[in-house]
Amino acid sequence: MTFQFNFTIENHLGNESTPLGDGALALDSSKGSSVSESKKGKHRDKKYSTEQFDWPQDHSLEHKPVGNAASSQNTDSSLSAGNSSSNLEPHETQPSMSVAKEHPMPKDLKKVLENKVVGTLPGPHVIVAVVKTVLLKENFPGENIVSQSISSHSDLITGVYEGGLKIWECTFDLLAYFTKAKVKFAGKKVLDLGCGSGLLGIVAFKGGAKEIHFQDYNSMVIDEVTLPNVVANSMLEDEGNDVNEPDVKRCRKSNVAQELCKCRFFSGEWSEFCKLVLSGEKFFGKYDLILTSETIYNPDYYSTLHQTFLRLLDKNGRVLLASKAHYFGVGGGIHLFQKFVEERNVFETRTLEIIDEGLKRFLIEMTFK
């Protein structure tokens, strides 16, 4: 079995008397690379810096939902609500009811990038910034999805942690497709569903989408990965004009803030998320485009996911979905999902691309019949 994380845990840092102190977690949201010891120390007090990421191509990711690995230690309110079972097995567990909430954009954008190292994603797609994060355990009392994932040797813990801390490879397939197919985002209302790092939504943002919403199951993922990635990208865009005069600077600052107003962030389980966005004053209107990568691994979630598309997609909208052919150990996969969709008879699915290298992967489009 191959097991891979995109972040490293440094529980031993205190013993090595690094400036991070005891129980520091280093979370590296790049694919397969890790932050070196010296780099972590070096960047701890920096606001942010830019570097090129090393981005190894590993196609051997394996999902392993864990049963009893989801311990009751989890006290994060949005997570613990989803952790009612102490023995979580992929096919016995229904999607939990992790309460949905909106995460406001912090006023101090520099703070969002504190303890982060910003790099750029190599590849043929538009330039995208990704952050590496250093998390201090004491800042996240009760938030232990990282250590739970590590200790359970799993990328997913059903109903507790749904995988958003790392970038899954189908995200890269969709990014490549956007470029190849010249997907238009301008003026569209876009949802990055199960966003994790949020790279799909970020590309939509850069492509001129009117509004971009990011949703992830875990609130920590939104706060520590998605939001910083979006902020880093808005600043990256802005770095193009290198002007130093104070009023130009002020104006640039408000431009960034204005652009960021197009982005909204949500955590929580899908049916709860639907309730939140469809309810009363929070109603934001339906989405023209729903982007979603590696979200169909668990057949227990199909009904909720299908319902989410049904409720949130505009009647002329489309879903662009990327998935592996099969998710070993969890049981989901593209064929099972397509069959599920066919049986519901609401959406039409069309295969856009089959990527037949490493683990077979699919890009599909869903539109209303």
Ligand SMILES: C[S@@+](CC[C@H](N)C(=O)[O-])C[C@H]1O[C@@H](n2cnc3c(N)ncnc32)[C@H](O)[C@@H]1O
């Ligand atoms: C395997 S991760 C993929 C993350 C990201 N899209 C990528 O490709 O890197 C699956 C994502 O789907 C979301 N997700 C899965 N099941 C969910 C559920 N029942 N409710 C809400 N979100 C869910 C999680 O938040 C998680 O980020």
